[in-house]
Amino acid sequence: MGIRVAVAGASGYAGGELLRLLAGHPDFDLVAATAHSHAGQPVSAVHPQLTGLGLTFTATGPAALADADLVFLAxxxxxxxxxxxELPDSVKVVDLGADHRLADPDAWARYYDGPHAGTWTYGLPELPGQRAAVAAADRVAAAGCYAATVTLALAPLIAAGVAAADDVVVVAASGTSGAGRTAKAHLLGSEVMGDLSPYKVGAHQHVPEIKQATGATGLSFTPVLAPMPRGILATVTARPTGPVDPREVLAAAYADAPFVRLLPAGQWPHTAATLGSNACHLQATVDLDTGRLIVVSALDNLGKGAAGQAVQCANLMTGLPETTGLSPYGVAP
Ligand SMILES: NC(=O)C1=CN([C@@H]2O[C@H](COP(=O)(O)OP(=O)(O)OC[C@H]3O[C@@H](n4cnc5c(N)ncnc54)[C@H](OP(=O)(O)O)[C@@H]3O)[C@@H](O)[C@H]2O)C=CC1
Ligand SMILES: CC(=O)N[C@@H](CCC(=O)OP(=O)(O)O)C(=O)O
Known part of the structure; x- marks a missing residue:
């Protein structure tokens, strides 16, 4: 018998990717998959890519999750x-949502509705000290999709003191699955196909999360909706504090990180190369004209940006190697 796990919100995009990863995980036994409006339906009716899994969605609530040692909330x-x-303290929890990520209640109030629910251990194991913190935690708030993409690119440069924390500019494009599965007019194929559109300009909810995780004090972030189902590509630029090769800083920071890959010089990240994987691809250079540091980062928003990240954290929390059941290799073309 393995470690019993359950997914709440399994009918959504992040939940579906969790089910796929958990079905191939050697040490986790999936004991429940819950849904809201889809409760009572077979999993394969909502996620045809999971045909044969043989599970039916139960209604989300503590009773449906009672048999699990660890619960994923999506x-x-x-x-x-x-x-x-409502869950007992004995149950470990990984939350894929934002409810417990921010330490500052004022930052929460500025970007989210409802009361601040308190802070859990932040689920991005590649940050300094965070692998051990996640391994010791019973409650983990997995990093947001844009936040993971940007933080992996930026945190080592600020930590090493080579990038000015008060002058960071990010433009990042995301596939539509980042917005979830709920039907919305602006996500219709006829609206999205053939289009690139900025949104939440200057006011995205991941700004405080990225600042908290990286130590950035001034961050301008522009997200862009891209006509593809999944993937995030972020271009991060920062003012250097002196002459530096950003590649050397990133290579040192991620020497022991199994999922963060600094690409060979001259090769640039692109979303398709990370799809279906738990990898984050990075490349960096110094802008010939302005001297600014440029880091480009790509990952699968449903992989390292959500479900893969959550499984990586759950592995650590249950004493397993963090790579268990996860692949750094993508699906292409
Ligand atoms: N999509 C992404 O790339 C990422 C998502 N996340 C986070 O993961 C979480 C899930 O996101 P995502 O999968 O995209 O969202 P979806 O909209 O695709 O799925 C939402 C899930 O929540 C359920 N649900 C909806 N309303 C309620 C309710 N009132 N009470 C209980 N359950 C409800 C849905 O059930 P049903 O369909 O049966 O109604 C579904 O299972 C969010 O917190 C999101 O921020 C984090 C990182 C990346
Ligand atoms: C394309 C798109 O709309 N993306 C969403 C991502 C939100 C998300 O997934 O939220 P967390 O990662 O914080 O859980 C957005 O920009 O709000």
Whole structure:
């Protein structure tokens, strides 16, 4: 018998990717998959890519999760905190949502609705000291998708003192699955196909999360909706504090990180190369014209940006090697 795990919100995009990863995980036994409006339906009716899994969605609530040693929450903001509060302390929890990521209640109030639910251990194991912190935690708030993409690119440069913390500019494009599975007019194929559109300009909710995780004090972030189902590509630029090769800093920071890959010089990250994987690809250079540091970062928002990240954290929390059941290799073309 392995470690018993359950997914709440398994009918969503992040939940579906969790089910796929857990079905191939050698040490986790999936004992429950819950849903809201889809409760009672077979998993394969919502996720045809999981045909043969043989599970039916039960209604989300503490009773449906009672047999699990560890619960993944892939629920809308606000719902995670409410459900987590009803789970016994003996159950380990990984929340894929934002409810418990921010330490500063004022930052929470500025970007989210509802009361601040308190802070859990931040689930991005590649940050200094965070692998051990996650391994010791019973409650982990996995990093957000854009936040993971940007933080992996930026944190080592600020930590090493080679990038000015007060002058960071990020433009990042995301596939539409980042917005979840709920039907919305601006996510219709006829709206998205053939289009690139900025949104939440100057006001995205991942700004405080990225600042908290990287130590950045001034961050301008522009997200862009891209006509593809999944993937995030972030271009991060920062003012250097002196002459530096950013590649050397990133190579040192991630020498022992199994999922963060600094690409060979001259090769640039692109989303398709990370799809289906738990990898984050990085490349860096110094801008010939302005001298700014440029780091480009790509990952799968449903992989290292959500479900893969959550499984990596769960592995650590249960004493398993962090790579168990996860692949750094993508699906291409
Ligand atoms: N998509 C992504 O790339 C990423 C998502 N996340 C986070 O993961 C979480 C899930 O996101 P995502 O999968 O995209 O969202 P989806 O909209 O695709 O799925 C939401 C899930 O929550 C359920 N649900 C909806 N309303 C309620 C409710 N009132 N009470 C209980 N359950 C409800 C849905 O059930 P049903 O369908 O049956 O109604 C579904 O299972 C969010 O917190 C999101 O921020 C984090 C990183 C990346
Ligand atoms: C394309 C798109 O709309 N993306 C969403 C990503 C939100 C998300 O997934 O939230 P967390 O990662 O914080 O859980 C957005 O920009 O709000």
């Amino acid at each position: 629920l809308p903001h606000g719902r995670s905190a409410a459900l987590a509060a």
